[in-house]
Amino acid sequence: MPRTRAIAVLAVALLAAVAPAAARAVPEHATLHASFTPDRLGAATTIAFAFKLATGEGLAPPPLTRMDLRIPAGVNYTRTELGLAICQPDALQARGLAGCPANSRLGYGSAVVEVPFGVGAGHEIPEIQAVAGPSPNGNLDVLFYANGLYPVYAQLAFSAEVLPDTGRFGSQLNTIVPLVTSVPGGPDVSIVSVATTIGPTGLTYYKHVHGRLVAFRPRGVSVPERCPRGGFPFAAEFSFQDGSHTSATTAVPCPRPRH
Amino acid sequence: MLKDPRGQAREPIVRPLLALAVVLLLCAQADVSHAANARVARTFSLNDYGRLHLTSHRGFTLNEAGSASGTISGTIYIHLTVASTNRVTAEVNIYPHGGSLTGYASASYRPAGAVATFSGTMAVLRGTGTYRHARASGLSFSGTIQRSNDAVTVHVSGRMSA
Numbered sequence: 001m002p003r004t005r006a007i008a009v010l011a012v013a014l015l016a017a018v019a020p021a022a023a024r025a026v027p028e029h030a031t032l033h034a035s036f037t038p039d040r041l042g043a044a045t046t047i048a049f050a051f052k053l054a055t056g057e058g059l060a061p062p063p064l065t066r067m068d069l070r071i072p073a074g075v076n077y078t079r080t081e082l083g084l085a086i087c088q089p090d091a092l093q094a095r096g097l098a099g100c101p102a103n104s105r106l107g108y109g110s111a112v113v114e115v116p117f118g119v120g121a122g123h124e125i126p127e128i129q130a131v132a133g134p135s136p137n138g139n140l141d142v143l144f145y146a147n148g149l150y151p152v153y154a155q156l157a158f159s160a161e162v163l164p165d166t167g168r169f170g171s172q173l174n175t176i177v178p179l180v181t182s183v184p185g186g187p188d189v190s191i192v193s194v195a196t197t198i199g200p201t202g203l204t205y206y207k208h209v210h211g212r213l214v215a216f217r218p219r220g221v222s223v224p225e226r227c228p229r230g231g232f233p234f235a236a237e238f239s240f241q242d243g244s245h246t247s248a249t250t251a252v253p254c255p256r257p258r259h
Numbered sequence: 260m261l262k263d264p265r266g267q268a269r270e271p272i273v274r275p276l277l278a279l280a281v282v283l284l285l286c287a288q289a290d291v292s293h294a295a296n297a298r299v300a301r302t303f304s305l306n307d308y309g310r311l312h313l314t315s316h317r318g319f320t321l322n323e324a325g326s327a328s329g330t331i332s333g334t335i336y337i338h339l340t341v342a343s344t345n346r347v348t349a350e351v352n353i354y355p356h357g358g359s360l361t362g363y364a365s366a367s368y369r370p371a372g373a374v375a376t377f378s379g380t381m382a383v384l385r386g387t388g389t390y391r392h393a394r395a396s397g398l399s400f401s402g403t404i405q406r407s408n409d410a411v412t413v414h415v416s417g418r419m420s421a
Contacts, residue, residue, distance in 0.1 A: 135371040164343035
């Protein structure tokens with residue numbers, strides 16, 4: 001067989017092998033935003049993070065099934081007072097935030113979901129709460145509670161585990177996201193965006209002092225004491241119901257030196 | 260000088276024997292001296308509790324001081340470092356009457372709720388004074404951290420030689 005013909009056959013074979021993979025690829029797109037408030041080296045802080053998901057065409061993505069958020073190395077959990085109490089998942093599911101001790105609150109936020117029927121670009125779930133949950137595996141556990149009223153009436157409690165990480169990242173928040181059906185027997189809703197906090201901003205804890213119940217603001221996790229070149233890195237990986245994945249990164253800029 | 264039967268001169272046999280005797284004597288003396296200095300390592304069961312309060316903190320390390328009671332009593336200092344979200348390491352110094360002990364511990368860390376707990380092992384690698392020969396490994400090391408004020412309790416137990 002002439003050499004050029006063999007090369008042509010090989011090229012066609014390679015193209016045939018690659019083409020289906022390219023056709024399968026679902027170009028989900030993710031953006032991630034993170035911030036520290038206050039943003040000072042070593043200061044106790046509130047971490048805010050938000051993400052948006054869409055297909056390459058700007059449409060609602062497939063239903064989200066998993067999210068792993070990677071948090072920069074040096075974020076210090078040593079002296080945080082967040083999660084001085086534990087909320088039981090059953091109580092959270094049954095009674096919402098009212099079923100949890102005030103001292104279990106970790107943060108709060110909101111989400112936008114897309115339902116595969118009706119009109120409208122997205123529907124806000126105005127209430128997402130993060131509370132400290134029991135830790136069956138010995139790791140910090142965050143319970144998220146989403147209270148959807150319209151058009152999807154669903155109260156969801158699901159947990160995320162804080163695991164140690166390596167390299168530029170010190171820990172990661174691994175979340176298994178449950179599927180939510182739009183209507184009984186109908187397709188699952190898509191999460192378009194989520195914004196939430198982990199930290200003391202907007203939280204009030206209580207403690208007994210000389211027999212009196214005193215309100216206080218809990219101490220948050222601390223901003224690292226050194227800022228790496230390029231800022232504090234955050235990264236997130238997203239997995240979808242159809243088996244596709246996408247990821248996003250961002251960085252919180254280094255705070256300006258204080259004079 | 261002795262002469263052999265053939266009339267040739269030969270090394271006197273007394274001198275090497277004497278030298279050998281001196282060497283043997285010196286060796287024997289050294290052995291006796293070593294035996295006098297040698298000590299039989301005493302192994303005993305350690306079971307100690309410590310209650311500590313936060314004195315300072317830096318980065319991921321809590322510096323704690325308090326008192327230890329049990330088999331060995333005295334002032335106890337712990338530098339407890341939260342190495343990751345689920346692991347702590349510690350340097351433990353105990354100052355009983357007449358000496359000191361230094362140990363290093365590594366433990367899993369479970370920060371759930373108001374009281375975080377840790378559990379792992381500790382080795383005693385140094386001592387001074389009465390405890391200068393203290394050594395141990397695989398000691399059980401466990402305790403709690405009261406998250407509202409960072410007060411620590413610690414329990415160390417196992418076999419130690421001193």
